[in-house]
Each structure stands twice: as structure tokens, then as C-alpha cells.
Amino acid sequence: MTILVTGGAGYIGSHTVVSLLDAGFDVVVLDNLCNGSAESLSRVASITAKAPVFIEGDIRDSVCLSDLFSRYDIGAVIHFAGLKAVGESVLKPLDYYETNVGGTITLLKAMQSAGVHKMVFSSSATVYGLEAPTPYEETQPRGTTSNPYGSSKAMVERLLEDWTQAVPEASVVLLRYFNPIGAHESGLIGEDPQGIPNNLMPFMAQVAVGRRDKLSVFGGDYPTPDGTCRRDYLHVMDLAEGHVSALSSLEQPGVRAFNLGTGAPVSVLEMIRAFESQTGVQIPFEIVARRAGDLPEFWANPEKAQRGLGWFAKRDLDAMMVDTWRWQSNNPEGY
Ligand code: UD1
Numbered sequence: 001m002t003i004l005v006t007g008g009a010g011y012i013g014s015h016t017v018v019s020l021l022d023a024g025f026d027v028v029v030l031d032n033l034c035n036g037s038a039e040s041l042s043r044v045a046s047i048t049a050k051a052p053v054f055i056e057g058d059i060r061d062s063v064c065l066s067d068l069f070s071r072y073d074i075g076a077v078i079h080f081a082g083l084k085a086v087g088e089s090v091l092k093p094l095d096y097y098e099t100n101v102g103g104t105i106t107l108l109k110a111m112q113s114a115g116v117h118k119m120v121f122s123s124s125a126t127v128y129g130l131e132a133p134t135p136y137e138e139t140q141p142r143g144t145t146s147n148p149y150g151s152s153k154a155m156v157e158r159l160l161e162d163w164t165q166a167v168p169e170a171s172v173v174l175l176r177y178f179n180p181i182g183a184h185e186s187g188l189i190g191e192d193p194q195g196i197p198n199n200l201m202p203f204m205a206q207v208a209v210g211r212r213d214k215l216s217v218f219g220g221d222y223p224t225p226d227g228t229c230r231r232d233y234l235h236v237m238d239l240a241e242g243h244v245s246a247l248s249s250l251e252q253p254g255v256r257a258f259n260l261g262t263g264a265p266v267s268v269l270e271m272i273r274a275f276e277s278q279t280g281v282q283i284p285f286e287i288v289a290r291r292a293g294d295l296p297e298f299w300a301n302p303e304k305a306q307r308g309l310g311w312f313a314k315r316d317l318d319a320m321m322v323d324t325w326r327w328q329s330n331n332p333e334g335y
Pocket of ligand 1: 087200231
């Protein structure tokens with residue numbers, strides 16, 4: 001079967017393309033390269049000894065999409081393409097809604113015209129909102145999101161629910177990611193953010209490799225065991241494999257949501273210690289003021305994914321650190 005992967009040249013997308021090719025799927029990647037790299041796909045080809053088809057194009061471009069669907073016999077779509085920087089989304093809400101919500105509508109219309117009704121959507125734990133009790137469970141309703149990025153993910157979940165109501169053969173899996181980190185074990189592909197990284201792991205890796213002086217730890221006075229925020233970090237290859245598991249469950253019509261996380265919260269200070277002990281590289285850091293909008297802690301209850309998809313996270317925190325460092329030290333400036 002051929003899978004269309006939108007955003008397949010990005011961080012999570014490129015790792016998922018590896019898992020798909022390894023599992024025997026054919027892959028067509030659609031990516032506008034606004035935050036991805038064509039080089040990542042060349043490296044995917046070296047890892048898997050198979051090449052995905054790459055189309056440089058935009059999910060908002062209906063002509064590009066109808067051409068793509070007429071040329072390739074797509075069985076299902078894994079939809080990653082979108083904008084993902086929380087702070088930027090506050091400054092540019094229209095861009096976020098246009099790409100993340102509008103782009104998904106354009107994609108769904110093209111899928112519908114081509115008779116393609118299966119989608120795995122790249123959602124986020126952020127849809128549980130500001131007030132949700134931990135651990136997050138899929139039985140909880142979506143909550144109040146705090147920024148346009150999070151709101152756009154919640155809106156797309158809602159629109160996919162409405163789409164599956166209207167189209168009886170439609171089948172959608174919403175994957176709610178917790179905090180993906182790490183890199184493929186080869187060290188050939190990994191996270192390569194543009195500019196100053198917003199997220200903890202890439203920032204820490206850039207400090208380790210000498211691109212940044214020190215890490216700022218945002219807040220040391222949270223009501224958590226060591227005063228720093230706790231998150232559920234999972235290895236990006238486990239996350240990638242979750243998409244392959246989700247594809248096989250697309251035989252059932254309707255929409256289902258799954259958390260993809262490990263179920264174990266880890267604090268920022270624990271992350272620093274784990275990185276240092278696995279790599280032998282010290283991370284200079286300073287505890288500074290809280291970052292606006294950060295929640296003290298949240299993590300997944302991952303049991304539904306195990307029951308429904310047969311998926312669970314297999315790689316531990318040490319592997320996440322070792323693999324991040326292999327990627328960053330072999331590619332100090334990224335791709
Ligand atoms: C962020 C997004 C979330 C998105 C996810 C993608 C925010 C508020 N939320 O989650 O919507 O789905 O990325 O992975 O941005 N930290 C530091 N110093 C840093 C960077 C981060 O101390 O330089 C801390 C943060 O305060 C947080 C933890 O590290 O406690 C993880 O931060 P980050 O990697 O940005 O992820 P989230 O904020 O959980």
C-alpha cells in the first residue's frame with residue numbers, strides 16, 4: 001500500500017517514513033520544506049535502502065493535491081504538515097489557522113475527491129487543555145487551549161470527528177503526542193530546528209555541542225518533586241512506530257484518539273542529569289523565571305494505545321539521550 005505522508009521531511013515525519021519503509025509500505029512525501037529538509041529524505045534512503053517519492057508542495061495547494069492523488073494510488077494519509085511553534089502561533093494566529101486548519105480542509109477535500117478516506121492525524125497532548133487532571137486519558141474531553149497552535153490541533157480533531165460523521169467509510173486515528181525527543185539509532189536523522197530551539201531537548205543538545213552557552217531552566221518553584229516541570233518524553237522512533245500500528249487499525253470506520261507517551265513524568269533537572277550521565281558531557285544551566293503558559297506537569301496514561309493498537313514505548317530515557325547525542329555530535333550544525 002502507498003501512504004501519503006504530509007510533512008514527511010520534518011522531524012517526526014522523517015522518522016515515521018523510516019518505519020513505514022521498513023514495514024514494507026511505499027511512501028509519497030508531500031512537504032513544502034518550510035521547516036523540513038530534503039536532505040533528511042536522502043538520509044532516510046540510506047537508512048532503509050529504499051527511497052520515498054518526494055513532492056515539494058503545500059497542503060493548501062488544491063491543484064498540487066489533486067495532481068498528486070491522480071498520479072499515485074494512495075491508500076491512507078499520515079498528516080503531519082503544519083506549523084508547530086507555540087510562541088510564534090500567538091504572534092501569527094492567522095498563519096497557524098490557515099495552515100493547520102485550512103490546510104487540513106484542503107487536504108480532506110482532495111482525499112474525498114480521490115476516494116481516500118483513511119487518515120492518521122498528528123495531534124498533541126496540548127488538546128487536553130489547561131485544567132485537565134493527570135495522567136491524561138482519552139476519556140477526558142478536550143479542554144481550554146492556551147494558544148493558537150493548541151487551538152488549531154483541537155479544531156482539527158473536531159473537524160475530523162465531523163468528517164467521519166458525514167462520510168460513513170471515513171476512518172481516522174488521532175494520535176496525541178506527548179514530548180517526542182531522540183533520533184534514529186543511526187544518527188543520520190534527527191531534530192534540526194531553525195533558529196533558537198523552543199523545546200528542551202534540542203536546546204540541551206545544542207548547548208552540549210557548543211552552539212549555545214547554557215540552558216535556561218524555566219522555573220524552579222513549581223509544585224513538583226524537584227521544583228522543575230515534568231513531562232512525558234518519548235523516543236521519536238517509538239512514536240514513529242505508533243503510526244505504523246495506527247495504520248493497521250484504519251480498517252474500522254469512525255474516529256479514535258490515542259495517547260502516545262510512556263506514562264512516566266521526568267523533570268527538567270532529571271533530563272539534564274540523564275543526558276550528562278549517558279554522554280559524559282556537562283550541561284551548564286541556570287534556573288530562571290517560569291515560561292508563560294507552561295503547565296507544572298503532565299503525562300500520559302498510555303494504556304488505550306496498548307489495548308487498541310498493540311503499541312507501547314519500548315525505548316528508555318537513556319536511549320533517548322544516547323541517540324540524541326549521536327545525531328547532534330555527528331551533525332553539529334544539523335543537516
Ligand atoms: C511544547 C509545547 C507543546 C508542543 C510540544 C512539542 C509549549 C508551552 N508547549 O511542549 O504545545 O506540543 O512542545 O514537543 O511550548 N524548558 C526549559 N528550558 C528550555 C526549554 C524548555 O526549562 O530552554 C522546559 C519547559 O519549561 C518544560 C519542559 O522543558 O517544562 C519541556 O519544554 P518543551 O520541550 O518546550 O515542551 P512543552 O512545553 O512540554
